[in-house]
Amino acid sequence: MDEVVRAAIPGGGPPLRQFWRMVILCGSGKSLLSWDSTCSGPKPAECEWRTRVRHRLKTALLGIAVFAPVLCGPWLSQKARAQGVSEYEVKAAFLLNFTKFVEWPPSAFATPDAPMTLCVLGGDPFGAILDEDVRGATVNGRRLVVRRLAQVPSPHTCQVVFVALSGRDLPTIVHSLEPDILTVGEGESFLRAGGTIAFVTDNRRVRFIVNVTAAAHEELRLSSRLLAVAKAVEK
Numbered sequence: 001m002d003e004v005v006r007a008a009i010p011g012g013g014p015p016l017r018q019f020w021r022m023v024i025l026c027g028s029g030k031s032l033l034s035w036d037s038t039c040s041g042p043k044p045a046e047c048e049w050r051t052r053v054r055h056r057l058k059t060a061l062l063g064i065a066v067f068a069p070v071l072c073g074p075w076l077s078q079k080a081r082a083q084g085v086s087e088y089e090v091k092a093a094f095l096l097n098f099t100k101f102v103e104w105p106p107s108a109f110a111t112p113d114a115p116m117t118l119c120v121l122g123g124d125p126f127g128a129i130l131d132e133d134v135r136g137a138t139v140n141g142r143r144l145v146v147r148r149l150a151q152v153p154s155p156h157t158c159q160v161v162f163v164a165l166s167g168r169d170l171p172t173i174v175h176s177l178e179p180d181i182l183t184v185g186e187g188e189s190f191l192r193a194g195g196t197i198a199f200v201t202d203n204r205r206v207r208f209i210v211n212v213t214a215a216a217h218e219e220l221r222l223s224s225r226l227l228a229v230a231k232a233v234e235k
Contacts, residue, residue, distance in 0.1 A: 088129055117159055162184045171193040185199070197211075211235075
């Protein structure tokens, strides 16, 4: 369980201590999601710290609900809807955690110390959410960064590409991406176009479907833990 919790919490940290922090939050009468982040007074640094901690813990809860639903899944699904956690906040938490359950070949990176880059191709539905989520976060010693792209990236530019595009050209766009890129999109049509992971809605919850054949084509190794929490695994 420690391993799952460690992976679910952005920025690392002692996993057991953070795990119990999440348990306390899940069981408490006060929801973290309703914690008022507005702040006034003569201590702007303290206000900034409070806002940052709230966002970091909120992202951690989303991540735990994604990869350890026995802990907070039912609680979060109810509280998130009540407190206005958006669809793309949940999807951003998924994207961040995908990077921790996928193994890329060395050829996916320009240099041994290159960052892990999460790219959004097309219209960006996330806004500042992704930037906040990856701030200060690392994966396997690599710094996480976000890029927005209007066209297919050049080699070694991205390791994850969220394809915010649709239409008849989608298969051409997906297949034009370099191997060793984790492609993520929305709807089962994205899988039919050759994508690897597609977000779907199941009973008003964000879930995902994995195409393992596409992952193999992209030379990616998907963790069995990732496949275990997918809504479906297609070949």
